[in-house]
């Protein structure tokens with residue numbers, strides 16, 4: 215499998231659109247356990263003079279546990295359209311209860327730099343190392359947002375600032 219390098223600035227718009235149109239896949243790993251979840255909130259940007267992907271993961275997610283054990287992740291972007299089954303499983307089921315890669319029919323491909331795999335079926339890939347994590351304080355949010363998005367503290371978001379250490383398109 216070939217990895218065709220891409221410039222983060224060139225693909226940032228594609229990733230932003232994918233986040234809005236169904237979501238991208240945030241992949242994590244602890245030891246032999248790999249997991250993937252759909253995310254709709256996130257952004258490509260720049261901080262501390264480094265290219266960055268910021269992901270917003272609710273405290274209750276299994277992904278949050280894995281990221282806290284192994285602070286690396288990959289982002290897989292479905293540039294050729296969503297796979298219905300993968301979207302349904304990775305967007306609603308918890309990796310605590312199943313092997314989501316197997317259930318969803320996704321193929322894990324070794325990443326270039328980080329320990330977390332990429333996904334063959336969703337070829338546009340960012341590899342990230344967490345530089346910083348920040349627990350949002352829902353009580354500091356405007357009331358309309360707080361009541362719309364948070365009912366208790368397990369729903370609070372943890373923001374992961376991932377330094378983008380590789381960006382490429384997987385090709386046969």
Ligand SMILES: Cc1cc2nc3c(=O)[nH]c(=O)nc-3n(C[C@H](O)[C@H](O)[C@H](O)COP(=O)(O)O)c2cc1C
Pocket residue numbers: 236237249250251252253254255256270271272274275276277278303304305306307308309310
């Ligand atoms: C379109 C879509 C976007 C989502 N965006 C997010 C998100 O940005 N952050 C989040 O914590 N959960 C988000 N979710 C929910 C998770 O994907 C879902 O709860 C998943 O089952 C968590 O898996 P895990 O427990 O294995 O980590 C989204 C779900 C869908 C369908």
